[in-house]
Amino acid sequence: MIAVLRGLYAGETVVDFPRWWRVAALASGAALLVSLGSFGLRGLELGIDFAGGTAYEVVAPDASVSDARSILSRFDADGARIQLVDGETIRIRSDIDEPVRAAEIRDALSTDLGRVETFEQVGPTWGDEVTDKAVRALVVFFLVVALYISARLEWKMAAGALAAVAHDIVVSVGVYSLLGAEVTPATVVAFLTIMGYSLYDTIVVYDKVREMTGRLGATERYTYTELMNLALNRVAMRSINTSITSALPVLSLLVIGSVVLGATALREFALALLVGIVVGSYSSLFLAAAMVARLKEGEQRWVQVRDKLSGRGLLDGPTRAIGRSEASVPDARSGGPSGRASGPARRRPAPTARPAGTGGGAPPRPRKKRRR
Amino acid sequence: MFRRQAVLLVGILAISVAAAALTLLWGNQPLLGLDLQGGVSVRLTATEPATEEMLDQSVEIIRNRVDALGVAEPEISRTVDGVMVSLPGVDDQERALELVGTTAELRFRPVCEVLPAAIPGTRGSEGSGNMTAEPFASCNLVRSGIVRPATGDDGVTSPEADHAEDFVILGGSGTGSTVGRRYVLGPTVLTGDALEDADADFIEFRWQVGITLKKGATGIDAFNAAAARCFRGGESCPVLQGYSNGVIAIVLDGEVITAPQIRAEGFERDRIVISGSFEKQDAEDVALALRYGSLPVELVAENTRVVSATIGQDSLDAGIVAGLVGLALVALFIIGYYRLLGLVAIVSLVVSGSLLWSIVAHLGTQSGLALTLAGVTGIIVAVGVSVDSNVVYFEHLKEDIRDGRTARSTVDRAFPIAFSTIVKADTASLIGAALLWWLTVGAVRGFAFYLGLATILDLVATYFFMGPMVRVLSRTTWFARRPGLFGLPASGAVPGPEATAGTP
Numbered sequence: 001m002i003a004v005l006r007g008l009y010a011g012e013t014v015v016d017f018p019r020w021w022r023v024a025a026l027a028s029g030a031a032l033l034v035s036l037g038s039f040g041l042r043g044l045e046l047g048i049d050f051a052g053g054t055a056y057e058v059v060a061p062d063a064s065v066s067d068a069r070s071i072l073s074r075f076d077a078d079g080a081r082i083q084l085v086d087g088e089t090i091r092i093r094s095d096i097d098e099p100v101r102a103a104e105i106r107d108a109l110s111t112d113l114g115r116v117e118t119f120e121q122v123g124p125t126w127g128d129e130v131t132d133k134a135v136r137a138l139v140v141f142f143l144v145v146a147l148y149i150s151a152r153l154e155w156k157m158a159a160g161a162l163a164a165v166a167h168d169i170v171v172s173v174g175v176y177s178l179l180g181a182e183v184t185p186a187t188v189v190a191f192l193t194i195m196g197y198s199l200y201d202t203i204v205v206y207d208k209v210r211e212m213t214g215r216l217g218a219t220e221r222y223t224y225t226e227l228m229n230l231a232l233n234r235v236a237m238r239s240i241n242t243s244i245t246s247a248l249p250v251l252s253l254l255v256i257g258s259v260v261l262g263a264t265a266l267r268e269f270a271l272a273l274l275v276g277i278v279v280g281s282y283s284s285l286f287l288a289a290a291m292v293a294r295l296k297e298g299e300q301r302w303v304q305v306r307d308k309l310s311g312r313g314l315l316d317g318p319t320r321a322i323g324r325s326e327a328s329v330p331d332a333r334s335g336g337p338s339g340r341a342s343g344p345a346r347r348r349p350a351p352t353a354r355p356a357g358t359g360g361g362a363p364p365r366p367r368k369k370r371r372r
Numbered sequence: 373m374f375r376r377q378a379v380l381l382v383g384i385l386a387i388s389v390a391a392a393a394l395t396l397l398w399g400n401q402p403l404l405g406l407d408l409q410g411g412v413s414v415r416l417t418a419t420e421p422a423t424e425e426m427l428d429q430s431v432e433i434i435r436n437r438v439d440a441l442g443v444a445e446p447e448i449s450r451t452v453d454g455v456m457v458s459l460p461g462v463d464d465q466e467r468a469l470e471l472v473g474t475t476a477e478l479r480f481r482p483v484c485e486v487l488p489a490a491i492p493g494t495r496g497s498e499g500s501g502n503m504t505a506e507p508f509a510s511c512n513l514v515r516s517g518i519v520r521p522a523t524g525d526d527g528v529t530s531p532e533a534d535h536a537e538d539f540v541i542l543g544g545s546g547t548g549s550t551v552g553r554r555y556v557l558g559p560t561v562l563t564g565d566a567l568e569d570a571d572a573d574f575i576e577f578r579w580q581v582g583i584t585l586k587k588g589a590t591g592i593d594a595f596n597a598a599a600a601r602c603f604r605g606g607e608s609c610p611v612l613q614g615y616s617n618g619v620i621a622i623v624l625d626g627e628v629i630t631a632p633q634i635r636a637e638g639f640e641r642d643r644i645v646i647s648g649s650f651e652k653q654d655a656e657d658v659a660l661a662l663r664y665g666s667l668p669v670e671l672v673a674e675n676t677r678v679v680s681a682t683i684g685q686d687s688l689d690a691g692i693v694a695g696l697v698g699l700a701l702v703a704l705f706i707i708g709y710y711r712l713l714g715l716v717a718i719v720s721l722v723v724s725g726s727l728l729w730s731i732v733a734h735l736g737t738q739s740g741l742a743l744t745l746a747g748v749t750g751i752i753v754a755v756g757v758s759v760d761s762n763v764v765y766f767e768h769l770k771e772d773i774r775d776g777r778t779a780r781s782t783v784d785r786a787f788p789i790a791f792s793t794i795v796k797a798d799t800a801s802l803i804g805a806a807l808l809w810w811l812t813v814g815a816v817r818g819f820a821f822y823l824g825l826a827t828i829l830d831l832v833a834t835y836f837f838m839g840p841m842v843r844v845l846s847r848t849t850w851f852a853r854r855p856g857l858f859g860l861p862a863s864g865a866v867p868g869p870e871a872t873a874g875t876p
Contacts, residue, residue: 089525120675141807186749266694
């Protein structure tokens with residue numbers, strides 16, 4: 001692990017990403033199944049903002065849950081969910097959505113139980129309205145972003161990015177469903193954040209992929225997958241660093257905000273964000289990339305390259321790592337096809353022998369052979 | 373070239389310092405949302421189809437009622453089918469809910485008796501006898517005890533029992549001469565519907581309230597019928613001790629806002645003057661209450677949200693502390709990893725942060741745009757994205773240097789490439805933020821706004837500060853000689869990982 005990180009830190013191609021894609025696909029498939037299964041069977045615990053109803057938070061150090069229940073039963077609200085949080089706050093949720101009854105209960109709670117710290121009452125139609133709007137926003141968002149990525153990058157990348165985003169959302173929702181955490185407007189914000197982050201991350205990765213395939217692709221010496229692997233290795237350290245810097249504030253929100261300072265509203269929210277950030281980085285490197293590689297390998301140009309290389313027996317075994325000396329072809333953009341004839345790539349001996357499948361790349365560095 | 377970088381750098385630093393300084397100077401402060409400072413928000417919907425005009429009028433009336441609560445930034449707006457009221461930081465939440473929700477009716481009731489304030493410890497009474505009576509029922513019914521109005525522990529009739537047709541006992545409102553008294557009142561003889569307008573006037577060196585009544589049977593005629601009885605002081609509107617005529621109380625929201633004696637038998641339509649020992653404020657308040665007494669349409673509270681100030685404060689503290697600790701951790705990590713370049717990243721974050729704070733504070737003060745918990749989250753997320761802009765560039769530098777370029781040449785070459793990546797990714801974020809802002813409601817909107825704002829500022833800070841700063845640093849001799857200080861590998865060489873200064 002440390003060796004891998006060191007290699008990545010030094011900008012070496014040390015991870016065989018394509019080999020992991022299969023594992024990732026299986027793992028993600030399983031995660032999706034579990035998420036969808038949980039969503040189908042258990043559903044989501046919808047908060048009152050979506051389902052309608054009433055919520056109270058009462059600070060009552062000496063009162064018990066049964067005290068609260070007896071007050072509520074006076075108002076025929078026996079179905080209410082009553083929780084004791086942090087020892088002195090009683091959280092009550094009922095499906096009463098008539099304003100008058102809700103207010104009566106509130107008055108009763110404040111006279112007989114304790115200080116009502118928060119009170120929220122939502123009518124039955126509000127949730128549908130909000131959900132409709134959110135769903136519409138989501139659909140439009142997907143369409144516009146697909147168009148944008150198609151225009152700036154290409155449609156295959158748009159497909160990969162949206163698939164990765166969808167995966168992240170499904171998994172995050174699945175986590176919420178499994179935990180039985182309540183879905184509030186803050187949760188929706190968390191999901192949207194995850195979406196935005198995942199998309200952002202994927203675009204950064206794709207941009208690197210495009211840079212690499214543009215520069216080295218013209219040489220026709222490597223398959224798309226190999227070039228993708230090079231790009232992923234080079235961008236991996238960025239992804240790790242960014243995940244860390246994005247996760248640190250969220251982790252602090254989770255640990256300090258909710259556990260130490262007791263802002264319990266933040267707990268599930270921060271947890272969802274944390275899961276989303278990790279999953280978002282993972283999906284960019286393993287899912288979004290794999291999908292684009294698969295699509296691109298189907299293009300005639302890359303099929304030809306592949307056929308040519310595999311005719312020479314270069315493609316058996318693990319993905320060939322492209323070493324530093326080959327990778328640093330001067331700008332293909334300026335050089336064009338002529339760049340193929342010049343540059344250090346020429347010096348590369350035909351790697352007929354395939355010691356560890358990587359050896360040919362960097363002759364001046366025998367030291368590195370020992371990895372893996 | 374170099375001069376241009378220096379100009380950009382000095383410019384952006386000057387702007388961000390100036391923005392922060394002006395914000396402090398003007399005393400602009402971010403306006404905190406309901407969830408961060410406590411408060412009340414109510415979404416009211418009309419029970420019957422209402423025109424925009426009716427709703428606008430309701431907004432106006434509610435705003436006037438709410439003004440009495442002394443809320444700094446009440447946000448009252450018309451929605452498609454009702455009114456949205458948001459009162460961050462309101463102290464008296466009970467009162468706020470009452471004020472906002474009720475379609476208070478303005479009622480004119482004859483005064484049967486004036487009582488002093490109830491003695492503490494008085495027990496409430498259920499009320500007895502036939503409290504409900506015709507208008508102009510004889511006051512003797514209550515005076516002799518045949519009818520006893522229902523009262524609560526405070527000696528006055530509770531809002532629930534305050535029916536228009538009943539005999540009631542009501543207290544005076546918070547201002548003027550009615551304070552501390554209780555009025556025994558007869559059934560309602562006139563409602564606010566009869567009123568056309570009311571205003572406060574300064575006439576003959578005294579503040580007075582002028583009333584204009586509507587024409588016809590439901591307006592001036594009905595009032596004159598009442599005035600005639602009270603002027604004479606009949607059984608239904610007796611002359612009280614110390615008065616020379618009968619008194620009519622004007623009641624709003626179960627409180628007597630004023631109780632003038634009727635000094636004429638009949639009035640012309642265009643001028644009824646309530647004179648008395650009004651202070652300017654009292655006269656204006658009374659006129660306002662008369663003018664805006666009742667809402668033109670009945671509104672019911674569809675959604676209600678009450679957050680106490682303590683919970684709000686807790687959330688705010690948690691957000692601030694967690695944010696600061698998170699930032700400190702990010703700073704430690706990024707400086708540990710990229711050394712001086714990490715420091716550049718942090719300063720870049722400070723630049724965009726100071727601009728963000730200035731804008732948020734300005735919008736909060738000028739446009740009443742509140743910062744909510746969702747907004748804070750948007751900003752925390754944006755921190756990660758902002759730092760990433762730096763990481764993308766720095767990693768590009770490292771890569772180019774490993775590929776054999778000199779540190780100095782790569783600085784100029786890598787920036788446009790890295791910046792193009794950043795723009796692509798940030799644009800996707802911006803698209804998302806913009807769509808969410810347009811297409812959603814509530815918390816999500818706040819989040820979208822601050823995410824979008826922070827993303828734009830990230831682009832600004834990257835282009836105007838981070839890029840130029842690194843280029844300026846690259847001119848120093850240290851940059852070439854001590855790459856380790858900048859978290860970069862040695863120029864041109866292809867060292868093993870052990871050779872670089874900062875191992876992960």
